[in-house]
Amino acid sequence: MIDWANKKVIILDRDGVINHDSDAYVKSADEWKPIAGSLAAIAKLNSRFKVAVSTNQSGIGRGFYDESVLDDMHQKMATLLSEKGGHIDHIEFCPHHPDDGCDCRKPKPTMLKRIAEIFSATPDEVIFVGDSKSDYECAENFGCDFILVLTGKGLKTLDKLAGKDLLVEKSLAKIVEEIA
Numbered sequence: 534m535i536d537w538a539n540k541k542v543i544i545l546d547r548d549g550v551i552n553h554d555s556d557a558y559v560k561s562a563d564e565w566k567p568i569a570g571s572l573a574a575i576a577k578l579n580s581r582f583k584v585a586v587s588t589n590q591s592g593i594g595r596g597f598y599d600e601s602v603l604d605d606m607h608q609k610m611a612t613l614l615s616e617k618g619g620h621i622d623h624i625e626f627c628p629h630h631p632d633d634g635c636d637c638r639k640p641k642p643t644m645l646k647r648i649a650e651i652f653s654a655t656p657d658e659v660i661f662v663g664d665s666k667s668d669y670e671c672a673e674n675f676g677c678d679f680i681l682v683l684t685g686k687g688l689k690t691l692d693k694l695a696g697k698d699l700l701v702e703k704s705l706a707k708i709v710e711e712i713a
């Protein structure tokens with residue numbers, strides 16, 4: 534069970550949690566499309582938590598798009614969110630190719646650590662919401678609670694994590710409904 538009263542920061546994976554993911558990568562602002570209910574859910578979370586994003590963006594390292602295009606995606610996310618009365622307090626992203634051996638790519642906990650430091654939160658005051666196995670492993674490596682959502686790659690991840698003691702919810706919107 535999650536002790537929501539003790540949580541200061543909710544960190545969201547991006548692709549497959551906030552917006553629809555694609556096996557061909559989300560390569561432009563045009564391709565960035567919010568999952569139904571996710572933006573309104575973030576607006577509700579804003580009243581109780583700092584809301585941050587931790588996202589692997591290896592599409593940059595793979596040369597599919599660059600950081601200015603990523604900024605365009607995040608500007609679109611901010612604009613659509615503000616129309617719902619919501620905002621993201623901080624975004625951490627890893628632009629590297631998996632072969633770069635960087636220190637920030639999930640499942641390494643570096644991005645979660647940075648976010649927790651920014652908001653002076655200990656790992657037990659943080660919850661991470663993701664759709665992939667590397668998100669689960671990242672939360673394990675950081676030592677915070679994790680919720681797997683079944684949007685994006687979540688259903689496939691559920692199979693990969695069979696047998697693990699796991700909190701699972703249909704979507705980010707469902708999580709927010711449950712804690713209202």
Ligand SMILES: O=P(O)(O)OC[C@@H](O)[C@H]1O[C@@H](OP(=O)(O)O)[C@@H](O)[C@@H](O)[C@@H]1O
Nearest residue numbers: 546547548555556558559588589590591
């Ligand atoms: O879910 P987050 O972390 O927000 O972003 C995931 C994306 O960066 C991409 O990550 C890739 O994994 P590789 O980075 O190629 O292993 C693939 O899974 C893509 O389908 C996906 O769009």
Ligand SMILES: [Mg+2]
Nearest residue numbers: 546548549664
């Ligand atoms: Mg994801």
Ligand SMILES: [Zn+2]
Nearest residue numbers: 627635637638
């Ligand atoms: Zn990195």
